[in-house]
Amino acid sequence: MTKRDISMAVIRRLPKYHRYLSEMMERGVDRISSKELSEIIGFSASQIRQDFNNFGEFGQQGYGYNVNDLYREINSIIGLDRTYSVIIIGAGNMGGALANYGFQALGFEILSIFDNDPKKIGKQLCGVDIRDVNILETYMSQNKIDIAVITTPVTVAQDIADRLIISGITSIWNFTPRDLVAPEDLIVENVHLVDSLMTVAYLLNESNGSVS
Amino acid sequence: MTKRDISMAVIRRLPKYHRYLSEMMERGVDRISSKELSEIIGFSASQIRQDFNNFGEFGQQGYGYNVNDLYREINSIIGLDRTYSVIIIGAGNMGGALANYGFQALGFEILSIFDNDPKKIGKQLCGVDIRDVNILETYMSQNKIDIAVITTPVTVAQDIADRLIISGITSIWNFTPRDLVAPEDLIVENVHLVDSLMTVAYLLNESNGSVS
DNA sequence: TAGATTGTTAATCGATTAACAATC
DNA sequence: TAGATTGTTAATCGATTAACAATC
Numbered sequence: 001m002t003k004r005d006i007s008m009a010v011i012r013r014l015p016k017y018h019r020y021l022s023e024m025m026e027r028g029v030d031r032i033s034s035k036e037l038s039e040i041i042g043f044s045a046s047q048i049r050q051d052f053n054n055f056g057e058f059g060q061q062g063y064g065y066n067v068n069d070l071y072r073e074i075n076s077i078i079g080l081d082r083t084y085s086v087i088i089i090g091a092g093n094m095g096g097a098l099a100n101y102g103f104q105a106l107g108f109e110i111l112s113i114f115d116n117d118p119k120k121i122g123k124q125l126c127g128v129d130i131r132d133v134n135i136l137e138t139y140m141s142q143n144k145i146d147i148a149v150i151t152t153p154v155t156v157a158q159d160i161a162d163r164l165i166i167s168g169i170t171s172i173w174n175f176t177p178r179d180l181v182a183p184e185d186l187i188v189e190n191v192h193l194v195d196s197l198m199t200v201a202y203l204l205n206e207s208n209g210s211v212s
Numbered sequence: 213m214t215k216r217d218i219s220m221a222v223i224r225r226l227p228k229y230h231r232y233l234s235e236m237m238e239r240g241v242d243r244i245s246s247k248e249l250s251e252i253i254g255f256s257a258s259q260i261r262q263d264f265n266n267f268g269e270f271g272q273q274g275y276g277y278n279v280n281d282l283y284r285e286i287n288s289i290i291g292l293d294r295t296y297s298v299i300i301i302g303a304g305n306m307g308g309a310l311a312n313y314g315f316q317a318l319g320f321e322i323l324s325i326f327d328n329d330p331k332k333i334g335k336q337l338c339g340v341d342i343r344d345v346n347i348l349e350t351y352m353s354q355n356k357i358d359i360a361v362i363t364t365p366v367t368v369a370q371d372i373a374d375r376l377i378i379s380g381i382t383s384i385w386n387f388t389p390r391d392l393v394a395p396e397d398l399i400v401e402n403v404h405l406v407d408s409l410m411t412v413a414y415l416l417n418e419s420n421g422s423v424s
Numbered sequence: 425t426a427g428a429t430t431g432t433t434a435a436t437c438g439a440t441t442a443a444c445a446a447t448c
Numbered sequence: 449t450a451g452a453t454t455g456t457t458a459a460t461c462g463a464t465t466a467a468c469a470a471t472c
Contacts, residue, residue, distance in 0.1 A: 009439065011414055015407035019389065033453060042391075045453095046441050053455060061454040062448040078410050079417035093312045097305035103409060147412055170419065171412050177231065179254075187415045189408055195227035196401055197315060198290050200359055200383050202223055203399045205291035207382065221463065245429060257429095258465050265431060273430040274472045 010051050014078050016041060017051070021071040033064035083107040085144060089160050090151035091115035091130050094175055098149060099126040111143060133160075140167035149173045150180075222263050226290050228253060229263070233283040245276035295319040297356060301372050302363035303327035303342050306387055310361060311338040323355060345372075352379035361385045362392075 020041050024032065034045040041048070052058050052070075055077050059065045075081060084107060088095045091113050099110055113125050114133040121132045131139065148164045150157055150172060157176040164172060171187035174180055177194045232253050236244065246257040253260070264270050264282075267289050271277045287293060296319060300307045303325050311322055325337050326345040333344045343351065360376045362369055362384060369388040376384060383399035386392055389406045 006418075007439075012407070012411060014414060015404070015410040016391075018410065019406075035453080044441065046443090047439090049454065050440080050456085057455065059454050060448060061446070062452045064453065077414070079413040080410070084413060084416070093305070093309035097309040098405075100305045101405065103406070106406065106409075108409060108413075146416060147409075171416050173409065173412055179228075185419065187412060187419065189412045189415075191403070191405065191408055192227070193310075193313065193403065194231075194315070194318070195224070196403055197318075197320060197359075197385065198227040198230065198292070199224060200385055200399060200401045201291040201296060201320075202226060202289070203401075204296070204358060204383050206218075207397065207399065219463075247429080256465065258467090259463090261430065262432085262464080269431065271430050272472060273470070274428045276429065 006054055010054055013043065013051060014074060017048075018071070018074050018078060018080070021067060021074060024067050025071055030067050031064055032067055032070075034059070036064070080107055083109055084146040086110045086147045086149060087139075087145050088113045088128075088149040088151060089115075089133065089136070089164075090149075090153075091117070091120045091125055092151060095149070095151040096125050098151065098175075099128055108147070111145070112139060114139075136160075136163055137167050140164070140169070145169060147171050147173055149175065151175045154178050218266055222266055225255065225263055226286060229260075230283070230286050230290060230292070233279060233286060236279050237283055242279050243276055244279055244282075246271070248276070292319055295321055296358040298322045298359045298361060299351075299357050300325045300340075300361040300363060301327075301345060301348070301376075302361075302365075302387075303329070303332045303337055304363060307361070307363040308337050310363065310387075311340055320359070323357070324351060326351075348372075348375055349379050352376070352381070357381060359383050359385055361387065363387045366390050 020037070034048045037043075037048055038045040043051075049059070052065075056073070058070050058073050086103070086108050088098060088110060092115075095113060095115075099113060104110065110126070110128050113128050113130045114136055115121060115130055116133045120130050123130050148169045148171070150160055150164075152160055154176040157174070157178050158180060161172060161174075161180045161182060165182060165186060169186070172180065172182070172189070174188055174190045175193070177192055179190065180188055182188055232249070246260045249255075249260055250257040255263075261271075264277075267285070270282050270285050298315070298320050300310060300322060304327075307325060307327075311325060316322065322338075322340050325340050325342045326348055327333060327342055328345045332342050335342050360381045360383070362372055362376075364372055366388040369386070369390050370392060373384060373386075373392045373394060377394060377398060381398070383401070384392065384394070386400055386402045387405070389404060391402065392400055394400055
């Protein structure tokens with residue numbers, strides 16, 4: 001159970017391993033070497049072996065890795081052998097898009113969506129009830145929630161985060177373009193779309209810019 | 213115009229500088245030292261000075277940085293002193309969310325949305341026409357497009373990417389959970405939401421796991 | 425001027441890559 | 449067995465941090 005000391009660089013590569021292994025399983029591949037995996041996934045064979053060996057010895061000398069076994073290991077390492085209860089705060093376009101994304105298939109169950117718009121409260125989004133954000137604290141005290149997704153306007157994001165924190169949330173998936181102020185031990189994963197798009201803009205100009 | 217040799221680590225910090233400087237300008241702050249900026253943005257003062265000096269000497273010894281000047285520099289370095297023409301392929305929930313996000317205010321003009329659903333073609337999303345994806349190539353040949361956003365089902369993502377590439381696109385903002393096969397010089401920025409959510413799952417279990 | 429803070433070089437730290445003995 | 453490939457240590461590379469002379 002000692003997952004400590006794994007660097008974020010490694011952790012952020014795990015979903016990509018998961019994705020490619022899942023694909024290989026579907027294609028019926030049952031054996032792969034770090035060298036072969038390297039060629040399709042784009043990490044070096046050395047890095048792949050280093051990454052896996054952070055968590056155990058999953059391979060076999062002279063053979064490589066069994067795709068099914070390796071997939072199951074990675075799946076379990078990420079924590080996808082259990083389910084997670086999720087709520088979304090903000091029933092706008094982004095909240096709706098996420099509710100419909102299909103994360104349920106991976107074990108992320110969306111229990112409720114919250115909003116402050118009377119026209120939305122009481123309705124459903126992707127089969128999930130939209131509740132009044134006023135009862136957020138009550139709801140949290142009655143349901144164990146693993147992950148709260150914030151898709152509200154940026155102006156209220158910190159306020160919502162504060163209320164979630166007081167209600168005992170342990171992880172927030174933040175889609176608003178602001179870094180939330182939060183205690184050290186809170187897990188905050190930001191999806192800063194503006195930052196991502198700005199990176200595209202930078203790279204576009206870089207590639208247009210005159211050489212050296 | 214020599215933007216070469218700037219590492220991605222630096223590039224990905226630029227939007228955050230932009231964001232915090234914009235905020236400071238709004239608050240009327242007109243002067244800031246790397247040490248003060250460090251405290252609010254969370255990068256070390258040393259790193260901040262290193263980052264800026266990749267692009268020029270924007271500060272003044274004994275004084276610090278002028279917030280307005282620095283903001284304008286960063287804004288221009290990212291390339292936000294011009295506009296970008298954007299199309300979205302996929303008029304689903306995510307496409308709609310992005311069309312409504314407000315990127316226009318930053319200079320990203322959404323010219324058209326494409327879909328293959330007859331019920332959507334001809335309608336609008338956030339004031340933008342939805343066109344038949346069949347005319348994608350024709351449209352691209354008649355309009356200079358800087359950025360194509362892919363929000364289609366994952367199954368057709370590579371096919372759409374191929375068509376965009378043939379039509380001369382130089383950058384793709386990819387929201388599907390697959391890594392696109394593309395030429396070296398194409399800019400592909402992935403927003404892998406599943407990967408991001410899996411990271412949350414991992415960190416959740418890590419923090420629950422028994423200690424050392 | 426004296427104090428403050430930059431710009432920049434040098435030192436450190438961490439992550440990636442290379443190499444190879446172990447072994448299937 | 450011989451060939452292949454892992455697990456793991458050592459070497460390299462790159463990014464971050466520390467230090468300080470330059471200078472406003």
